[in-house]
Amino acid sequence: MTGSAANENASPWLPVEDREKARDQKIEAVQDMALTLFIEQGYHHVTMNEVAERLNVTKPALYNYFRSKEDILYSCWMSGHERLQQRVGAELGEGSGLARLRRLIRIYAETMTTTYGKSLVLLDDRDLDEINRRAILERKRNLDGLFRKLIADGVADGSIRPTDPRMAAFAIAGALNWIGHWHRVDGPMTPEKIAEDFAQRLTAGLERDDG
Template sequence: MSKPQTRRKDTRERILDVALELFLERGYDQTSLREIAERLDVTKAALYYHFRTKEDILDALVGGIGERLDELIAWARTQPTTLETRRELLRRLNEALEEWAPVFQFLQENQAALRDRSAPKTFRDRMQQLGTLLTDPDRPVLDRVRSLSALFTVYFGTFAISSMDGTPEEKRAALLQVAWEQIDAAHAAHAAHSDP
């Protein structure tokens, strides 16, 4: 009994992998379920067994990231609002981006096509929540911008440096270092203003 379940999961994962590959190659709107089935060398009926629509595939792709981001947000909400917590939040986000890089790339490259779909909207909501966790509303605008810049550095930097020389590890470490410098600067500026 356990083998068929494992087989179904393997097929489902293969579908997601191939769909993501095609979405990245051709774009979300230009990829059909027929093309996904053809690339998998399965019938459309076999594909429909797992996913009835492209939106179902999109929801599954974004769902894994959503769960990871929800865990990160839940963790951060239980921590003290300290510099150390914010640095760790950025580190964990950097790690998640490395793990889910192709899906993040797909979301970034297909923003126009995905604008009216629900899955990317919930993703944007999660990113806004992360931004809120990194900033203090009572701090000066410059400090809040520095804090948000740290988030943008980790997230958008992933795509901006993809063609840059260096190993993926070096580039991810550099992004995290720059993000930490920004969050440190926001914290240091606030601490300097708070000292009597």
């Protein structure tokens, strides 16, 4: 362990990178702890003092890593979005509109069972200033656009029966986002089970009757 740089040329001059790495780890620790508390109690009920305490430091120490509480909130949301985008980019793949939509639903549902996934739904962009808020709203729009596009593609390629992509996207995204509200880690179903169930359930009414 800690063998990050257990290198052959035992040079005692490794610390510069290690320090940066340590700093990044601390940034992440602050973010993780803050997010966990935000999800549990709601942003406005979490104090910077509490975040610090839970990390065994004092409040001003946090300001070495984030400029403000709001800055943490923004980072949390963005990290959640990045993780989702990462998987979408890697796993959406090719195929019919319906096939890709099902894959998106699986990815989205699984993500919603993680703390960072929940941040996409449970954090309120109205707690951010205009600049950051706009950045998030744009990403939300893009996400909505992806749902609509896959549905429209499916209608076009015949894998999905004719339907209003806007309403279909609202219905699907709503069901998925709601996972962030009801999911508990000690619940009866694994994230994969939930994802599989929803991928079928949310597209069951969209398939063409004729095969």
